[in-house]
Amino acid sequence: MTLKGRSIAKGTGSGELLYTDTPISFLGGVDAATGIIIDEKHPLHGQSVAGKVLAFPYGKGSTVGSYVMYGLARNKVAPAAIINTECETIIAIGAIISGIPMVDRLDGDVAGLSGTVTVNGSTGEVSAAE
Amino acid sequence: MELDTYDQALLDGEYGESRQKMMEILLALGKIYDAERFIPVKSVQVSGASFKTIGDAGLEWLSSIDAKAVVPAFLNPIGMPRNGWEELGIPQSFAEKQIQVNEAYMRLGIRPTCTCTPYYFSIVERGDHLAWSESSAVSYANSVLGARTNREGGPSALASALTGKTPEYGLHIVKNRLPQIEFRLDDPEAAKKWTNAEYGALGVVAGAIAGNRIPLFMGLRPNRDMLKSLGAAMAASGAVALYHVNEITPETRFPFFKQHIAEDEREVVTIEVADVLDVFKETEVSAVAIGCPHLSREEVARVAELLAGKKTVMPFYVFVAEEMRASCAEELAVIARSGAKIVPDTCMVVSPLMDHAGTVMTSSGKAFSYLPGMCGVTPRMGTLEECVRVGCGE
Numbered sequence: 001m002t003l004k005g006r007s008i009a010k011g012t013g014s015g016e017l018l019y020t021d022t023p024i025s026f027l028g029g030v031d032a033a034t035g036i037i038i039d040e041k042h043p044l045h046g047q048s049v050a051g052k053v054l055a056f057p058y059g060k061g062s063t064v065g066s067y068v069m070y071g072l073a074r075n076k077v078a079p080a081a082i083i084n085t086e087c088e089t090i091i092a093i094g095a096i097i098s099g100i101p102m103v104d105r106l107d108g109d110v111a112g113l114s115g116t117v118t119v120n121g122s123t124g125e126v127s128a129a130e
Numbered sequence: 131m132e133l134d135t136y137d138q139a140l141l142d143g144e145y146g147e148s149r150q151k152m153m154e155i156l157l158a159l160g161k162i163y164d165a166e167r168f169i170p171v172k173s174v175q176v177s178g179a180s181f182k183t184i185g186d187a188g189l190e191w192l193s194s195i196d197a198k199a200v201v202p203a204f205l206n207p208i209g210m211p212r213n214g215w216e217e218l219g220i221p222q223s224f225a226e227k228q229i230q231v232n233e234a235y236m237r238l239g240i241r242p243t244c245t246c247t248p249y250y251f252s253i254v255e256r257g258d259h260l261a262w263s264e265s266s267a268v269s270y271a272n273s274v275l276g277a278r279t280n281r282e283g284g285p286s287a288l289a290s291a292l293t294g295k296t297p298e299y300g301l302h303i304v305k306n307r308l309p310q311i312e313f314r315l316d317d318p319e320a321a322k323k324w325t326n327a328e329y330g331a332l333g334v335v336a337g338a339i340a341g342n343r344i345p346l347f348m349g350l351r352p353n354r355d356m357l358k359s360l361g362a363a364m365a366a367s368g369a370v371a372l373y374h375v376n377e378i379t380p381e382t383r384f385p386f387f388k389q390h391i392a393e394d395e396r397e398v399v400t401i402e403v404a405d406v407l408d409v410f411k412e413t414e415v416s417a418v419a420i421g422c423p424h425l426s427r428e429e430v431a432r433v434a435e436l437l438a439g440k441k442t443v444m445p446f447y448v449f450v451a452e453e454m455r456a457s458c459a460e461e462l463a464v465i466a467r468s469g470a471k472i473v474p475d476t477c478m479v480v481s482p483l484m485d486h487a488g489t490v491m492t493s494s495g496k497a498f499s500y501l502p503g504m505c506g507v508t509p510r511m512g513t514l515e516e517c518v519r520v521g522c523g524e
Contacts, residue, residue, distance in 0.1 A: 009154070032187060064178075071186070074190060087158075089162060089283060090283075092162060093285045096158060097151065
């Protein structure tokens, strides 16, 4: 199954899908040292974003969140790729400076993907191999 | 987006990997905001200058970039004065990190002006396209000077500095600069006696109502320092990046603007003077801080006049740009003799200086809005005259 979206940050990444319909704030929401979601109110609280294809609607919170994403990449606990419903500047900039492939505006339902998901941030293609 | 040969070359990495990444940032912004093309910018103001805000990850990112600014680019206030931070009790651990941040920016060709008022030290003309960051500077450039800038984040401003470009969207486009909400005062006569501080308090009230809409004020005649206070406060209590004051700010004199405000319908809100004055609630204070945004030459002269021959009885901070120190040495000497501390390069919001300072009195509507959240202190609003009176124990 292949979906097509809009290229935001180039590169290719694969991993298990970690999906949420709740926006994420990286500043204060994700621990840059471990990649674990520490926002207690978030449905993914306690889970790690490291190596996952992280799908969420859009980012929120402080613009410093872009640097937190850079910190995740430096600590090798960044997501393998990011899929947003509609991207905004915090996540887009964070993904670009951190080298995390990213797409948004997929033409199908991301929650329906299963198995290992591959995101091609350069072409905007997202595929699931089962 | 439509790319010219220079834009394409940047994206293809012909100007190096750092500029390629920077152009990718600008391209992503262009996509997010539906820009059709990139435009050149005349100058850039870079935020994300205090270690207090960007932290270790931000510092690491800056250190990884290898390119120099191609247009004049100035730095926002940092977390402490470059000289004399020891006397102000700034922790050594913070200072070391802040110095690394400064050095990283200087290596990128960003001038360490360390001020939120770059418009006092650079030429900005009506219609100029800029990529500025700090909310009050953005508001002043757009509204008072008639230049055109969106409110940039740290990385996007740096991207513009290193490429000279910005995506054309938002406030770069004339039709997006027209007013969306109109403010009137129930008693416009009262405003004739107002100082900068009352205009700041008006900004606190109006910004909360305006949100991110573009306000048009009717029936006011503020000078430039009053406009500075008004805009800075609205950018803090709301997200106002541009406002107009009819027959005062430059764009309101354009014929198409006059026609638009005569014909277009918009929400009209009457603000009560009593609500503006209500911002000035009296309470005991433990420190005074003025200069948010950094003081103009006229404001420095006024502070010196008020403090001449007096002695402050509590910590009294005066924030100015380093470059202003050179041109107002005499006035600043008068201020220093009162015991007030003149602090360049930083501000009460981004330095650790005011953290846990108790109750801080300020003449700034912007500081009044930010001090509780950013520094955990209780703010009290006062006119400059009141700040001096309280600060000197009168």
